[in-house]
Amino acid sequence: MLPVTETGINKPEQSPNNLTPLIAHLDSVSRLFGSFAALRQVSVDLARGKCYVLLGENGAGKSTLLRILAGLLRPSVGEVTVFEDSEPRQARHRIGYMSHAPMLYDELTGRENLQYYRDLYTRPERSGCLNPDDALRQVGLDPALTRTVGQYSQGMRQRTSLARVLISQPELLLLDEPFSNMDVESVDQMVRLLATFRSDSRTIVITTHQRELAAPIADFIITLKAGRLHSLDAGRPSL
Amino acid sequence: MTTEPSNMASQSSAPAWTSLVLTHLRKDLRIEWRSRDAINAMLFFALLVVVLFSLAFDPSADTSREIASGVLCVATLFASVSALNQAWARELRHQVLDALRMTPGGGAAMFFAKVLANFFYVTIVQAVLGPVFFIFYNLRPLGDASLLLLVVPLGTWALVVNGTFFAALSIRSRNRELLLPLILFPIFLPALLAMVLSVKTILTGDGSDPSFLWIKMLGGYDIIFTTICLLLFDVVLQAE
Numbered sequence: 001m002l003p004v005t006e007t008g009i010n011k012p013e014q015s016p017n018n019l020t021p022l023i024a025h026l027d028s029v030s031r032l033f034g035s036f037a038a039l040r041q042v043s044v045d046l047a048r049g050k051c052y053v054l055l056g057e058n059g060a061g062k063s064t065l066l067r068i069l070a071g072l073l074r075p076s077v078g079e080v081t082v083f084e085d086s087e088p089r090q091a092r093h094r095i096g097y098m099s100h101a102p103m104l105y106d107e108l109t110g111r112e113n114l115q116y117y118r119d120l121y122t123r124p125e126r127s128g129c130l131n132p133d134d135a136l137r138q139v140g141l142d143p144a145l146t147r148t149v150g151q152y153s154q155g156m157r158q159r160t161s162l163a164r165v166l167i168s169q170p171e172l173l174l175l176d177e178p179f180s181n182m183d184v185e186s187v188d189q190m191v192r193l194l195a196t197f198r199s200d201s202r203t204i205v206i207t208t209h210q211r212e213l214a215a216p217i218a219d220f221i222i223t224l225k226a227g228r229l230h231s232l233d234a235g236r237p238s239l
Numbered sequence: 240m241t242t243e244p245s246n247m248a249s250q251s252s253a254p255a256w257t258s259l260v261l262t263h264l265r266k267d268l269r270i271e272w273r274s275r276d277a278i279n280a281m282l283f284f285a286l287l288v289v290v291l292f293s294l295a296f297d298p299s300a301d302t303s304r305e306i307a308s309g310v311l312c313v314a315t316l317f318a319s320v321s322a323l324n325q326a327w328a329r330e331l332r333h334q335v336l337d338a339l340r341m342t343p344g345g346g347a348a349m350f351f352a353k354v355l356a357n358f359f360y361v362t363i364v365q366a367v368l369g370p371v372f373f374i375f376y377n378l379r380p381l382g383d384a385s386l387l388l389l390v391v392p393l394g395t396w397a398l399v400v401n402g403t404f405f406a407a408l409s410i411r412s413r414n415r416e417l418l419l420p421l422i423l424f425p426i427f428l429p430a431l432l433a434m435v436l437s438v439k440t441i442l443t444g445d446g447s448d449p450s451f452l453w454i455k456m457l458g459g460y461d462i463i464f465t466t467i468c469l470l471l472f473d474v475v476l477q478a479e
Contacts, residue, residue: 072337073479089477093343103338105329107270119262120342148273164338 020047022084023172023203024069029078030227031064038064040227041078046172049201051194053214053235056224062207063100065224066174069205070097082172093121096170100177102157103164106150110136110160111143114167121168128169135163140189154181162190166197173197173204179213187213195239259344263352270329271360277322281364285318289368293375303376308438311372312431316398316424319361323402324419326357327410336410336476346476347469350403354465357399358392365391381444386454390441393457394434397464401426404468407475426464433457 024046031039039061046052054062067073068080071088082088088095104113114132121129133143139159149157158181165173173194179187195217198204206214211221218235271277292310296302330336339349372378380387402423409418433453440448448454 070341072340092341095341097337097341099334099337101334103334105266105270105335106332107273107329108266112266112269116262116266117338117342120259120339120344 020049022046023048024080024082024088026065026068027079029065029068029075029080031061031068031073032076037227039068039075042224042227042229043078044222044229044232046203046205048171048203049198050219051198051204051206051214051217051235051237052220052222053211053218054205054207054222054224055209055211056207056230059226060224061227062224063176064227066097066176066205066207069172070095070174072097093168094171096165096168096173098161098165098173098175098178100180102149102161104149104157104160107148109148110141110145110152110156110163113149113160114164117164118167130167130169132163132167135167136160138166138193139163140186155183155186158182159186159190162193166193171202173202175204175206177207177209179208179210191216192239195237256348259348260352260355263349264355267352267356268359271356277325277357277360278363280325281318281322281360282367284321285314285364285368286371288314288317289372289375303378304381304442305439307372307376307378307442308435310376311368311438312394312435314368315361315365315395316427316431318364319357319395319398319402320420320423322360323357323399323406323423324416326353326403326406331410340476346473349476350407350472351469354396354400354403354468357403358396361395361399362392365395378442380442382441382446384441386441386451387438390434390437390454390457393454393461394430394437396461397430397434397457398427400461400465400468401430404472404475407472411478430457430460433460 022045026042026044029039029042030037038059042061042065054065056062064073068075069082069088071090071092074089080088083091083094104110105116108116111132114135118129118132130138136143139162141156141159141163149160152160158178162175162178165175175194178190182190191213194204194206198217204217206218208214215235215237216239217237219237221231221233221235223230223233289310292314296306327336330339402419405422405426406415406419409415409422412418433456437448437451437453437457440446440453
């Protein structure tokens with residue numbers, strides 16, 4: 001386990017994160033909802049090209065931390081910077097965020113959903129985005145599927161949602177419970193896909209209750225307890 | 240997965256504004272075409288109001304011309320509110336709005352496309368409602384009927400632009416169905432008044448507004464409120 005100070009700040013000189021460039025830096029971040037503190041004084045550095053698995057019980061603050069990194073929430077106290085000196089809100093187009101909800105339109109097919117999101121990102125002629133068909137194939141779905149997302153199973157929605165996030169080729173990928181409702185084979189496929197993604201010097205943060213599923217790609221395991229950073233352990237990635 | 244991260248910043252610049260509007264609009268129209276939620280709800284409600292009013296009043300031709308503009312505008316208003324309340328429901332479902340907040344384009348294009356889509360739905364309803372209305376109220380405009388083609392779209396735009404904006408504003412409220420009319424009606428009142436009086440002038444042909452003051456007011460109202468809503472929508476969209 002890496003050292004964590006009383007305020008939850010892991011000492012920089014002892015962190016292996018310092019060996020690679022940082023992609024995100026949280027400094028004493030707290031987030032209050034009314035009088036409830038979802039996050040308390042969390043400080044952590046995220047390095048480029050690493051995969052962080054965020055563990056914790058329900059209400060530990062995992063999703064809040066992810067939403068703060070995505071720029072969808074502002075911290076009540078503390079400071080967050082991504083990509084060296086940007087606020088997450090200003091760099092959101094470089095961040096991919098997959099919530100536990102699919103973030104897709106039920107009335108459109110998977111391909112139509114992806115094409116829509118792709119069109120919102122770049123002019124097609126100078127696009128750095130993935131082709132919707134390729135993105136769907138990467139997550140193991142058939143692009144020719146004519147059913148609308150509303151008729152998909154939960155697992156298929158989850159995979160389409162991952163394809164949605166991958167389509168913009170983000171540098172920082174934030175995944176909230178990506179393995180829920182997925183069968184073992186699909187999880188294995190998704191983990192291998194994420195391993196490829198990480199090898200492109202992109203950073204992944206995954207929240208999950210199923211530690212063992214994310215273990216093959218986990219460079220670091222962060223545990224939150226009641227909104228506080230409890231531990232930051234080095235993982236043993238096999239992929 | 241071949242794109243290098245270092246290239247992403249330059250590549251992820253937003254597309255042109257008009258292209259973004261068209262992307263959002265295409266999506267909204269496609270979804271409505273498949274579900275027909277908004278148009279069906281509005282059409283049913285508006286027809287019901289028009290038929291009920293015609294039965295309740297049993298008006299003569301002269302009385303019809305006096306009250307018809309009010310009935311038409313109020314029927315459109317109530318019917319539109321039922322659809323506008325649901326204008327952002329699809330974006331709320333499955334947290335789609337969060338995904339849209341993460342895209343680089345900004346909210347104004349999304350808002351403008353939603354206004355265009357809602358305007359299109361309300362116009363379709365009015366196109367169906369108009370002939371029914373003229374038959375049930377036995378109407379024959381005594382003024383310049385072609386001006387209706389200017390007045391009705393201007394009034395509809397005023398309703399839709401404000402309704403879409405305030406529907407987004409009340410999106411996170413538990414009582415949004417109640418909140419929208421409470422905010423929208425007072426703001427829309429000047430435009431409603433201008434629309435009713437303009438339509439009445441056209442139907443009765445009384446020549447009480449020779450310089451088209453009400454129509455000019457509607458135009459001014461539309462420009463001011465469209466600009467304000469476009470400028471403020473990003474603030475509404477990014478609210479936590």
